[in-house]
Amino acid sequence: MKEKIKSAKVLCVGAGGIGCELLKTLVLSGFEDIELIDMDTIETSNLNRQFLFRRKHVGESKAKVAADSVRAFRPNAKIVAHQGNVKESKFDKEFFQKFLLVLNGLDNVEARRHVNRLCLSAGIPLIESGTEGYLGQVTVHYRLKNAAGEATHVTECFECAPKQSRNKTYPVCTIRNTPDKPIHCIVWAKELLFARLFGRPDQVTDLDENKNKEGEGDGKEEGPSVFLRQDGESADAYAARIFKRVFTEDIENVLKMEDLWKNRDPPTPLRLDSILGQSSSAASDTHGAASNGTAAAHSNGGLQAAGDSACKALGLTDSHRVWNLRENAQVFLESIRQFLEGRPGEVGEAVFDKEDDLAVEFVTAASNLRAAAYGIPQQSLFNAKGIAGNIIHAIATTNAIVGGLIVIEAMKLLAGAPEHSKATFILKHITNPKMKRLLNAVSPGEPSPKCAACGTARLELVIDTHTTSLGQLIDKVLKKRLSLVEPTVRTDGGFEYEEGEGLDEDEVEANRGRLPLMLDALPGGGLGHGMTAHVEDQVQEFKVAIEITHKDDWDEEAHPEGFILGGSVPPSAPTANGDTSVAAGPSAPAAVSDGDDDDLIIVEAPTLAQQQRDAKGKQKRENEDEEAPRKRQRAVQQSDNVIELD
Numbered sequence: 001m002k003e004k005i006k007s008a009k010v011l012c013v014g015a016g017g018i019g020c021e022l023l024k025t026l027v028l029s030g031f032e033d034i035e036l037i038d039m040d041t042i043e044t045s046n047l048n049r050q051f052l053f054r055r056k057h058v059g060e061s062k063a064k065v066a067a068d069s070v071r072a073f074r075p076n077a078k079i080v081a082h083q084g085n086v087k088e089s090k091f092d093k094e095f096f097q098k099f100l101l102v103l104n105g106l107d108n109v110e111a112r113r114h115v116n117r118l119c120l121s122a123g124i125p126l127i128e129s130g131t132e133g134y135l136g137q138v139t140v141h142y143r144l145k146n147a148a149g150e151a152t153h154v155t156e157c158f159e160c161a162p163k164q165s166r167n168k169t170y171p172v173c174t175i176r177n178t179p180d181k182p183i184h185c186i187v188w189a190k191e192l193l194f195a196r197l198f199g200r201p202d203q204v205t206d207l208d209e210n211k212n213k214e215g216e217g218d219g220k221e222e223g224p225s226v227f228l229r230q231d232g233e234s235a236d237a238y239a240a241r242i243f244k245r246v247f248t249e250d251i252e253n254v255l256k257m258e259d260l261w262k263n264r265d266p267p268t269p270l271r272l273d274s275i276l277g278q279s280s281s282a283a284s285d286t287h288g289a290a291s292n293g294t295a296a297a298h299s300n301g302g303l304q305a306a307g308d309s310a311c312k313a314l315g316l317t318d319s320h321r322v323w324n325l326r327e328n329a330q331v332f333l334e335s336i337r338q339f340l341e342g343r344p345g346e347v348g349e350a351v352f353d354k355e356d357d358l359a360v361e362f363v364t365a366a367s368n369l370r371a372a373a374y375g376i377p378q379q380s381l382f383n384a385k386g387i388a389g390n391i392i393h394a395i396a397t398t399n400a401i402v403g404g405l406i407v408i409e410a411m412k413l414l415a416g417a418p419e420h421s422k423a424t425f426i427l428k429h430i431t432n433p434k435m436k437r438l439l440n441a442v443s444p445g446e447p448s449p450k451c452a453a454c455g456t457a458r459l460e461l462v463i464d465t466h467t468t469s470l471g472q473l474i475d476k477v478l479k480k481r482l483s484l485v486e487p488t489v490r491t492d493g494g495f496e497y498e499e500g501e502g503l504d505e506d507e508v509e510a511n512r513g514r515l516p517l518m519l520d521a522l523p524g525g526g527l528g529h530g531m532t533a534h535v536e537d538q539v540q541e542f543k544v545a546i547e548i549t550h551k552d553d554w555d556e557e558a559h560p561e562g563f564i565l566g567g568s569v570p571p572s573a574p575t576a577n578g579d580t581s582v583a584a585g586p587s588a589p590a591a592v593s594d595g596d597d598d599d600l601i602i603v604e605a606p607t608l609a610q611q612q613r614d615a616k617g618k619q620k621r622e623n624e625d626e627e628a629p630r631k632r633q634r635a636v637q638q639s640d641n642v643i644e645l646d
């Protein structure tokens with residue numbers, strides 16, 4: 001066994017939180033022949049858990065530094081480091097075939113799918129992993145054959161299990177009118193108010209619709225311009241006016257919708273003057289003046305309009321302490337002032353960024369003020385940042401357990417004992433008191449014939465074939481959703497689109513010229529309703545037939561992507577209301593996350609009656625929460641970046 005371990009050539013993909021633990025445990029267990037791929041360089045924020053890196057390494061390649069650090073205590077280990085994206089074509093099937101095992105320590109679904117497909121095509125077992133705070137898992141995926149080429153041990157591949165969406169959606173009327181959780185206030189502050197005040201002025205947000213769309217308030221037509229700074233308006237006067245608009249007047253207006261408050265506690269409008277009070281601190285004096293509408297020039301009583309932090313200016317240094325109402329109001333006003341005066345160039349095009357202190361401070365204060373109006377618990381800056389940025393803090397111990405489990409599973413395969421392979425889930429709480437276990441190990445799942453990666457699935461795509469171009473199909477569906485890197489598309493009518501290396505310049509040019517064509521207008525009869533696109537990625541050896549169903553008249557809020565991708569259910573013609581049976585396909589890969597960091601979608605909610613029904617249903621679901629641990633485990637498998645609501 002020792003010899004087998006010593007000579008086994010293994011590939012580690014990812015040298016981050018899991019990768020560092022894995023590499024260390026591998027070499028301490030006797031592995032000596034390792035190649036390591038990571039595309040990133042070291043950041044300061046990695047140092048708390050990626051212990052092969054030191055401050056002096058910040059900016060250097062993770063793969064190279066990890067290999068060097070390990071060599072320092074295991075000089076015999078042969079470690080080859082590659083700084084690069086595992087999707088690069090040099091890491092192809094032949095490259096993968098050099099290895100006995102592939103071990104993943106990645107953090108996104110796209111790269112995991114890509115490695116899964118290469119392992120399938122190269123016939124190399126994959127040990128896959130993920131962590132999310134206290135939760136984590138290690139799964140094994142292989143198709144082992146005997147000398148005669150017959151399959152002896154086969155498990156599911158990484159893509160066999162239907163993926164759960166990690167998009168969190170919130171009905172827009174909950175966000176706009178009836179928030180009842182901190183997350184609702186944070187989404188409002190980040191997606192609506194921040195975007196309205198500092199983002200592109202021409203974008204319409206749900207905040208604008210407050211008055212004119214549903215006939216609320218005075219019914220006056222009102223565009224986004226109320227949120228624009230008026231000529232000659234000082235930053236302080238503007239901030240105070242916005243405060244009054246969103247925390248006083250908008251709340252007063254929503255109170256007039258009496259139906260909403262029959263079964264709910266109504267909110268209380270906030271008044272800036274009474275919050276800031278008459279008491280005197282440098283900050284409140286100046287802002288108090290502004291709030292009275294006097295638009296006094298800012299006296300700058302020790303405050304800097306540097307545009308980097310309202311908290312610094314106000315002396316709020318403890319990010320774990322929840323601010324009181326007055327502090328929230330001060331941060332709200334000061335952060336607006338700093339935006340306008342410290343970063344005038346960004347106003348009108350800012351996009352929320354969780355690493356931007358001022359933006360996070362603004363969102364924290366705005367959401368806390370809204371929470372105060374609605375009687376919802378308020379959040380510390382630290383917590384609000386985590387929620388707004390979809391951050392779940394990584395736990396070094398979870399990564400260490402996962403690294404250890406990967407090595408254990410690797411050893412079972414090297415020992416020729418795949419019957420002992422386990423998929424292991426690390427739980428946060430003991431869910432089954434009889435078992436008293438935090439590690440839940442189960443047999444690997446069976447492969448799914450419906451899997452597009454390892455099975456013989458056909459997919460169905462419901463899309464508007466009149467208005468979707470080939471380029472959009474390739475970007476949105478094939479690359480983003482299906483994680484293909486260099487797709488080829490063929491139709492039954494003989495049309496062909498190709499990309500990738502090996503094409504000469506004329507061919508590249510000709511293919512590029514086809515991208516703007518609409519699907520149903522492609523040469524050779526088009527790719528319209530009922531037709532099939534034969535899609536392939538040569539590097540991944542991924543091949544799938546996609547049956548096209550045409551549908552016009554899309555509800556953008558229900559399907560913001562503008563298409564529905566379904567499993568192997570035969571496509572049906574669109575019905576009168578535009579629904580198709582495809583959307584409900586159980587294995588619909590449509591639910592797979594797109595891997596973006598920011599996954600909040602706000603959706604239009606139907607009616608009050610429906611909301612009330614939903615509320616009842618939610619109560620019921622909360623009572624039936626036994627399924628929760630399993631669902632959470634599934635979510636970990638897909639990503640490491642979801643919102644933890646509780």
Ligand SMILES: Nc1ncnc2c1ncn2[C@@H]1O[C@H](COP(=O)(O)OP(=O)(O)OP(=O)(O)O)[C@@H](O)[C@H]1O
Pocket residue numbers: 013014015016017018019037038039040045046062084085086087105106107108111394640
């Ligand atoms: N396509 C890819 N090719 C190569 N390496 C990848 C690819 N995708 C992700 N990785 C690497 O996988 C590692 C994942 O590690 P981890 O989850 O700890 O993320 P991190 O970026 O180091 O940390 P954080 O996201 O918390 O800043 C990263 O080092 C990242 O560079």
Ligand SMILES: [Zn+2]
Pocket residue numbers: 156157158159160161447448451452453454455
């Ligand atoms: Zn599969």
